[in-house]
Amino acid sequence: MAIVFFMNVIFSISEFVFGFLFNSTAILTDAVHDFGDALSIGLAWIFEKISSKEPNSQYSFGHRRFSLLGALITSLVLITGSILALLSAIPRLFNPEPVNYQGMFWLAIAAIIMNLVGTYLLSKGQSKNEKVLSLHLLEDMLGWVAIVIISIVLHFREWYFLDPLLSILLAIFILYHAVPPFLESMNIFLEAVPHDVNLNELKQTILNIEGVHAVSHFHFWSIDGLENAASLTVYTDIEEATSIEDIREQIRLLLVNQHVSHSTIEMVYDPQKLVK
The missing domain is CATH 1.20.1510.10 (Cation efflux protein transmembrane domain)
Structure with a gap:
């Protein structure tokens, strides 16, 4: 070269x-x-x-x-x-x-x-x-x-x-x-959402997971045009640690399908569903 x-x-x-x-x-x-x-x-x-x-x-x-x-x-x-x-x-x-x-x-x-x-x-x-x-x-x-x-x-x-x-x-x-x-x-x-990712659809898919009632601070960007990164806050009324970890893993798998190699998923216990 x-x-x-x-x-x-x-x-x-x-x-x-x-x-x-x-x-x-x-x-x-x-x-x-x-x-x-x-x-x-x-x-x-x-x-x-x-x-x-x-x-x-x-x-x-x-x-x-x-x-x-x-x-x-x-x-x-x-x-x-x-x-x-x-x-x-x-x-x-x-x-x-x-x-x-x-x-x-x-x-x-x-x-x-x-x-x-x-x-x-x-x-x-x-x-x-x-x-x-x-x-x-x-x-x-x-x-x-x-x-x-x-x-x-x-x-x-x-x-x-x-x-x-x-x-x-x-x-x-x-x-x-x-x-x-x-x-x-x-x-x-400028860390725009990749053109092949529909953020609203992805958010709705996460909301359809049992135990999830709200999602906020959802950020999705590309690192180099091939690998992506994401961070989000998820609200749940489930208290058991194993169930919360199961929800986090389901979300992580959804993100992996969108070529996300770096993800930060914050789980917030919200039993009264104050955040919607």
Whole structure:
């Protein structure tokens, strides 16, 4: 993964340089995309090691959210870069400027070769992260194939509007794939209830347990998008310790079915049912 990271960093910087030299907004937009890829690979490389660490006195829930932090940073970079690319490309669409289509062609060929090498190296990795990134690099080649096609067309026709048009399409494509992960990561950091969990239904299921007449302070959040945590206060008119523990175990099993790995269930004896 380290080799692929440095390859992408060096090449994305080269794209920014050649994008300006060739006067191509399409290459500049793809440079944003490739820099985002390099960033995601680098952060995955770093945070994959950190996220596997055990909980400690500072991070009591563990370090699993570090992987989310990487996704949040990468998404933010991609969104910002794509918006800037759109602001640059849209005016050029109505006032096209000549581009160095020969330079675009050879740079795209080099990019395709580099993406093939990166895909091969990452596909040999064992982690899920590496395999996902290898597929993503393979997908990136589609943009460079489009640049190859456009550079060939520009060799025969002075349709310079194709360059900013491709830039706009690439920016929209990047935004389409970057905005949802950004919003999802933000929801997790803000400790929102996961979208696949219906808190009201879950609360009602707990209330249907024999001996439970009220539930309060019910909090449910995701730790990293995969594992969840929950805390709640349960009121019962049952006094026997074994029965109370049985209720707690039933609730814990319900929570486990919702991928809860950390749960705090406070049982309150309320014989007069003052809380409803």
